[in-house]
Every structure is written in C-alpha cells, then in structure tokens.
Amino acid sequence: MTSTVYLNGEWLPADQAAVSVFDRGFLFGDAVYEVIIAYNRQLFRLEQHLARLTRSLSETGIQNPFGIHEWRFLIERLIELNEGDNQSVYLQVSRGVSQPRRHNYPLNLTPTVFLSSNPLLLKSQRSSQIKACSAVTLEDIRWSRGDIKSTSLLGSVLLKKQVFESGADEGILIRDGWVAEGTASNVFLVKESKIITPKISDWILTGVTRDFIFELCFRYGLVIEERDVSLPELVDADEIWLTSTTAEIRPVTELNACPVGTGNIGPLWKKMAAYYDRHKAELFSCGS
Incomplete structure (x- = not known):
C-alpha cells in the first residue's frame, strides 16, 4: 500500500508527489528538516522538534510557513492517514522555487513543505x-x-x-x-x-x-x-x-x-x- 504524504497543501499518494526541478532544496540543499517519532500514534517531544525546526529556519532565513498548532495538525493528520502504531515522520522545508538557477535568491519565496511517514519497528531498550x-x-x-x-x-x-x-x-x-x-x-x-x-x-x-x-x-x-x-x-x-x-x-x-x-x-x-x-x-x- 502506497503511503500518503503532504506536499504544499495537498495530501497525495507518495508515488504521485513531485517538486519542481528548480526547487532550491533540490538544486542547492537549501532546506532544513526534522525527524519526529510517534509511539502508539502519539507524538514524542513534538514541541522540542518544532523549536529546533524554528531555529534552523531562522538561522537560514527561510520563512516558517506554519505556527506550532498548524504543524501539530498536519503531523497528526499524516499519522492518521498512514499505517503503523509507531511511525517515523520526516518533515522538510525548502526555501522554495527560484528560476533561473543561481546561488543568490529572491526575497519572499514561498517555501516548499513536505511531510512523509514510515512505519517504525522499535524494540524495548532492555x-x-x-x-x-x-x-x-x-x-x-x-x-x-x-x-x-x-x-x-x-x-x-x-x-x-x-x-x-x-x-x-x-x-x-x-x-x-x-x-x-x-x-x-x-x-x-x-x-x-x-x-x-x-x-x-x-x-x-x-x-x-x-x-x-x-x-x-x-x-x-x-x-x-x-x-x-x-x-x-x-x-x-x-x-x-x-x-x-x-x-x-x-x-x-x-x-x-x-x-x-x-x-x-x-x-x-x-x-x-x-x-x-x-x-x-x-x-x-x-x-x-
């Protein structure tokens, strides 16, 4: 079964999601990310992950597209839509699409937002x-x-x-x-x-x-x-x-x-x- 991902406001089958070849995340690695765990479909230390995401975005000058409540809604919805009680959520925000390709970038680009989830098999720490x-x-x-x-x-x-x-x-x-x-x-x-x-x-x-x-x-x-x-x-x-x-x-x-x-x-x-x-x-x- 194909997992569901979030990309720029849409929920899509993973194999149908695509970004522009001029996205700066693709061309330059001009993006930041987080990996968040859900145990029994409950997010673990979400606030700490979002705080670190906010810091990474601030340090790179990429606009934070959402507030903490919007991020929580999207991530919880992603977990609902995908299989596995324990999941690993990947979240990425790039600076956005800028054409033609050049190192310098225009101000006020619209960030590209991508979220995906995979089942995670966890053993006890014993x-x-x-x-x-x-x-x-x-x-x-x-x-x-x-x-x-x-x-x-x-x-x-x-x-x-x-x-x-x-x-x-x-x-x-x-x-x-x-x-x-x-x-x-x-x-x-x-x-x-x-x-x-x-x-x-x-x-x-x-x-x-x-x-x-x-x-x-x-x-x-x-x-x-x-x-x-x-x-x-x-x-x-x-x-x-x-x-x-x-x-x-x-x-x-x-x-x-x-x-x-x-x-x-x-x-x-x-x-x-x-x-x-x-x-x-x-x-x-x-x-x-």
Missing part, C-alpha cells in the same frame, strides 16, 4: 533485545554549521560510506582532536559512573534525544557533565552511547576494533535505557 554497535573515529569533514539541521548532508553521506566500508555501524567525528558527534547521532561517554557529552557548538546539533537524556539524569539523580571531550578520553571511556530520534540510545561496545570498557553493554546504559522505557510507558502506555 539489553536482552538490543544489539550493541561498533564505531570508528573519523575526521570531521562537514561544514562548520552542524547546529543547523540542514538537508545539505553530503559530508555526512561520505563519512557514512567510510563507516560501512570499515565494517562498523557508526562513525564518531573528531574535529581538531575533540569529539563532535556521530554521522547521525549525538555522543555520550561514561567514566567512573559520570555521564559526559560534548558541549554544544556550531558544529554539533542539539539533539532532541540528547536533551531528553539530560532530563532523565536530572529526574533520577544521575551525574551528567557537558564539556569538551578529547579523543583520548573517548578511547579510555568505560561506556559509549549514541543517541538519535529513531535509534534512541545505542550502546557502543567496540571502538576502532578495540573493546569499549569490558567490551559488554555497560551498567549505566542499562539503567538509563530502563528509565527511557519507563518514561515512554508513562507517556503513551507503551509496553516495554
């Missing part, structure tokens, strides 16, 4: 159901505005290719000797029962799941620290986690083909994962 992942460190070759969730992802695409060629699951990016983030995730490490994550900068995206980890730490009394993290610290960590909207919290047990800590899923990850599952269950009555 360690018995989680496959630990491996990671490699890579030099960060992306542009210096990683704080904007832009569709200009060629750098990440090339880095991800290196990851797969190495046989690993994810790459942890290093810039000038300091840990940044994964190719599509935020990074946490544990050392002596303290949770540590790199502080936000122009080349690190403020992850919605990353912020949720902070909230859980404060709620359950876990020690967390946000600061610069060096590559040697990462290599010497007792545990490493990767967080993202769709993967939630992933434990890394191998870094650069060497074990992380004991080489097993760590005890603090198990504790945090249980808190994550508990919170989802509280919000949406999700069985865990």
Whole structure:
C-alpha cells in the first residue's frame, strides 16, 4: 500500500508527489528538516522538534510557513492517514522555487513543505533485545554549521560510506582532536559512573534525544557533565552511547576494533535505557 504524504497543501499518494526541478532544496540543499517519532500514534517531544525546526529556519532565513498548532495538525493528520502504531515522520522545508538557477535568491519565496511517514519497528531498550554497535573515529569533514539541521548532508553521506566500508555501524567525528558527534547521532561517554557529552557548538546539533537524556539524569539523580571531550578520553571511556530520534540510545561496545570498557553493554546504559522505557510507558502506555 502506497503511503500518503503532504506536499504544499495537498495530501497525495507518495508515488504521485513531485517538486519542481528548480526547487532550491533540490538544486542547492537549501532546506532544513526534522525527524519526529510517534509511539502508539502519539507524538514524542513534538514541541522540542518544532523549536529546533524554528531555529534552523531562522538561522537560514527561510520563512516558517506554519505556527506550532498548524504543524501539530498536519503531523497528526499524516499519522492518521498512514499505517503503523509507531511511525517515523520526516518533515522538510525548502526555501522554495527560484528560476533561473543561481546561488543568490529572491526575497519572499514561498517555501516548499513536505511531510512523509514510515512505519517504525522499535524494540524495548532492555539489553536482552538490543544489539550493541561498533564505531570508528573519523575526521570531521562537514561544514562548520552542524547546529543547523540542514538537508545539505553530503559530508555526512561520505563519512557514512567510510563507516560501512570499515565494517562498523557508526562513525564518531573528531574535529581538531575533540569529539563532535556521530554521522547521525549525538555522543555520550561514561567514566567512573559520570555521564559526559560534548558541549554544544556550531558544529554539533542539539539533539532532541540528547536533551531528553539530560532530563532523565536530572529526574533520577544521575551525574551528567557537558564539556569538551578529547579523543583520548573517548578511547579510555568505560561506556559509549549514541543517541538519535529513531535509534534512541545505542550502546557502543567496540571502538576502532578495540573493546569499549569490558567490551559488554555497560551498567549505566542499562539503567538509563530502563528509565527511557519507563518514561515512554508513562507517556503513551507503551509496553516495554
């Protein structure tokens, strides 16, 4: 069954949706995006995602086409129209169509708005159901505005290719000797029962799941620290986690083909994962 998408005011079968070849998102990657999860058809941390979308639009000078209530209506309607109790919603706003092609753009273009949804198979965060992942460190070759969730992802695409060629699951990016983030995730490490994550900068995206980890730490009394993290610290960590909207919290047990800590899923990850599952269950009555 073909899924339903939203494109510029219309609900369409996915295979019938099309944008102009002169859309600046297509020609230049002049667009921003968000990925939002629905558990049991209930949106998770929608306000935080829309706040980040608003910031990305503001930083790029793209007009925000909707207010928060309009966005909520569209996203909830999209979920209703598509299959799956758990869904991953993709939302993209480009600067719009501008012809002829040129780097400079006219003011007051009408943004192109696109939303789609896919069923998402989620496992419990319990360690018995989680496959630990491996990671490699890579030099960060992306542009210096990683704080904007832009569709200009060629750098990440090339880095991800290196990851797969190495046989690993994810790459942890290093810039000038300091840990940044994964190719599509935020990074946490544990050392002596303290949770540590790199502080936000122009080349690190403020992850919605990353912020949720902070909230859980404060709620359950876990020690967390946000600061610069060096590559040697990462290599010497007792545990490493990767967080993202769709993967939630992933434990890394191998870094650069060497074990992380004991080489097993760590005890603090198990504790945090249980808190994550508990919170989802509280919000949406999700069985865990």
